[in-house]
Amino acid sequence: MKEELFVSGRNIPNIDPYLNIWHWQIPLYLFLGGLAAGILFFAGYFVVRGKEKEMQTTVKWAPILAPIALILGLFALFLDLKHKLYFWQLYTTIRLESPMGWGAWTLMIITPLSFVWVASYMKELVPGWHWKFDFLEKFEAWVIKNRVGLAWIMMIYAIILGVYTGILLSAFNARPLWNTSILGPLFLVSGFSTGLATIIWMSKDANERKVLSRIDLVFIFIELFLIIHLFMGFLAGSQTAIEAANLFLGGEFTVSFWVFVVLIGLILPAVFETIEIWGIHVPKWLPPAMILFGGFMFRFIMVEAGQITRYLY
Amino acid sequence: MRYAMAIDTKKCVGCGDCVVACQTENNVPHGYCRDWIVESVDGTYPSLSLEFRSERCNHCDNSPCVRCCPTGASHIEEGGIVTVTHHKCIGCGACIQSCPYDARYSHPEGYVDKCTFCLHRVQKGQSPACVDVCPTRCLHFGDLDDPNSDVSLAIKDRKWKTLAPEAGTDPQLYFLT
Numbered sequence: 001m002k003e004e005l006f007v008s009g010r011n012i013p014n015i016d017p018y019l020n021i022w023h024w025q026i027p028l029y030l031f032l033g034g035l036a037a038g039i040l041f042f043a044g045y046f047v048v049r050g051k052e053k054e055m056q057t058t059v060k061w062a063p064i065l066a067p068i069a070l071i072l073g074l075f076a077l078f079l080d081l082k083h084k085l086y087f088w089q090l091y092t093t094i095r096l097e098s099p100m101g102w103g104a105w106t107l108m109i110i111t112p113l114s115f116v117w118v119a120s121y122m123k124e125l126v127p128g129w130h131w132k133f134d135f136l137e138k139f140e141a142w143v144i145k146n147r148v149g150l151a152w153i154m155m156i157y158a159i160i161l162g163v164y165t166g167i168l169l170s171a172f173n174a175r176p177l178w179n180t181s182i183l184g185p186l187f188l189v190s191g192f193s194t195g196l197a198t199i200i201w202m203s204k205d206a207n208e209r210k211v212l213s214r215i216d217l218v219f220i221f222i223e224l225f226l227i228i229h230l231f232m233g234f235l236a237g238s239q240t241a242i243e244a245a246n247l248f249l250g251g252e253f254t255v256s257f258w259v260f261v262v263l264i265g266l267i268l269p270a271v272f273e274t275i276e277i278w279g280i281h282v283p284k285w286l287p288p289a290m291i292l293f294g295g296f297m298f299r300f301i302m303v304e305a306g307q308i309t310r311y312l313y
Numbered sequence: 314m315r316y317a318m319a320i321d322t323k324k325c326v327g328c329g330d331c332v333v334a335c336q337t338e339n340n341v342p343h344g345y346c347r348d349w350i351v352e353s354v355d356g357t358y359p360s361l362s363l364e365f366r367s368e369r370c371n372h373c374d375n376s377p378c379v380r381c382c383p384t385g386a387s388h389i390e391e392g393g394i395v396t397v398t399h400h401k402c403i404g405c406g407a408c409i410q411s412c413p414y415d416a417r418y419s420h421p422e423g424y425v426d427k428c429t430f431c432l433h434r435v436q437k438g439q440s441p442a443c444v445d446v447c448p449t450r451c452l453h454f455g456d457l458d459d460p461n462s463d464v465s466l467a468i469k470d471r472k473w474k475t476l477a478p479e480a481g482t483d484p485q486l487y488f489l490t
């Protein structure tokens with residue numbers, strides 16, 4: 001038996017007895033980032049596929065939420081910073097080795113892109129809209145002409161953003177729960193699923209909802225598959241990884257993870273979306289609300305639990 | 314040049330003088346500390362073994378805290394000493410997450426703080442405050458590249474270990490066992 005004690009007395013705020021330096025702000029930042037990535041990816045995707053007419057909500061309406069989510073996300077990140085007045089230094093340095101750094105830069109690129117996207121549909125969204133300045137009119141015409149190109153760039157950046165939300169955590173070797181390369185794809189898929197859920201919630205067109213629900217089902221299954229993979233990897237790993245997994249397999253996060261994230265956030269919405277496709281009536285808001293709730297809980301639990309996991313020495 | 318520290322766990326009695334010396338020398342805010350003492354008891358009675366470790370930042374050679382810092386506030390000084398430039402730190406907490414030893418903390422003023430190996434003293438040719446104050450002389454500091462430095466001599470004929478070497482950080486605190 002081994003017993004370790006701090007005999008000099010150590011009780012540093014947010015560090016002892018276990019690390020808790022990130023609270024709700026970072027999970028919210030990751031959640032909003034994933035959500036915006038999902039919305040922008042599918043907006044771009046259906047334009048590239050030439051389905052603008054059939055997928056009106058996806059292409060034109062839902063993207064309005066993307067810049068809002070991105071800005072709220074950046075604000076959440078700002079709230080997390082403890083030395084807030086120095087925030088600007090994030091944008092005076094480029095450090096590719098730092099996920100926090102290149103993530104902030106990715107947001108700096110995709111946020112204006114999402115604004116441009118929404119602006120290019122302004123005339124269709126608001127009848128009678130016109131831009132005050134001539135150069136804006138010219139710019140809009142140029143964007144509309146090159147929309148497919150913009151859609152491609154947006155899709156690529158949406159994937160980078162989605163993966164980033166996972167890499168921000170997985171890059172930390174010191175936290176065994178996070179330090180797995182599956183987290184990137186897992187957060188990407190989960191983020192896309194929350195994006196789809198938001199669009200489904202907004203859409204009034206039954207056909208569009210059906211198409212999106214089908215895609216969402218695929219994403220939910222991939223997510224479940226990746227979660228199983230995640231735990232298989234942990235259980236086959238070192239003692240630190242096994243202890244990380246045990247937090248969810250009998251430990252303090254067992255109920256919250258399996259009930260809120262897996263059951264309410266994935267399995268039940270998948271069941272509801274399936275029976276809806278069969279034609280059985282389900283309240284329209286229910287599956288998306290559950291997916292969004294599950295998506296946020298997933299990030300919140302991963303951030304909380306990951307901070308507890310550590311190397312043993 | 315490669316600064317490092319050797320800690321003689323056989324000589325340390327866990328008095329905590331190094332902790333107090335650091336707090337005084339570096340104006341560490343009340344309730345915080347840059348170094349601390351772990352008492353590790355192994356085995357079952359009556360065959361117990363006891364080890365005292367005076368721990369602090371390991372000034373890792375492959376430091377994840379420096380790599381993950383988005384602003385470059387966490388950086389490596391001459392001799393491998395890892396420090397934080399306070400006015401560059403935005404307090405994002407990434408480096409705190411990245412340290413396997415929980416050697417960093419968020420200073421009440423917002424920036425991240427940690428052991429500096431008393432860089433300000435080392436630059437003047439002095440030893441870190443904890444090393445100077447230790448009544449059992451169980452802390453040894455110096456340049457590993459110099460075979461006659463205090464630290465090189467301390468680890469020369471002794472068995473030593475580093476903490477969690479599997480974390481891949483290449484820590485530079487050598488615990489003599």
Ligand code: SF4
Nearest residue numbers: 370371372373378412
């Ligand atoms: S001990 Fe922690 S803070 Fe110190 S250099 Fe290593 S990783 Fe960085």
Ligand code: SF4
Nearest residue numbers: 382402403405406408
């Ligand atoms: S908290 Fe400060 S020193 Fe640490 S990674 Fe963020 S900016 Fe760098």
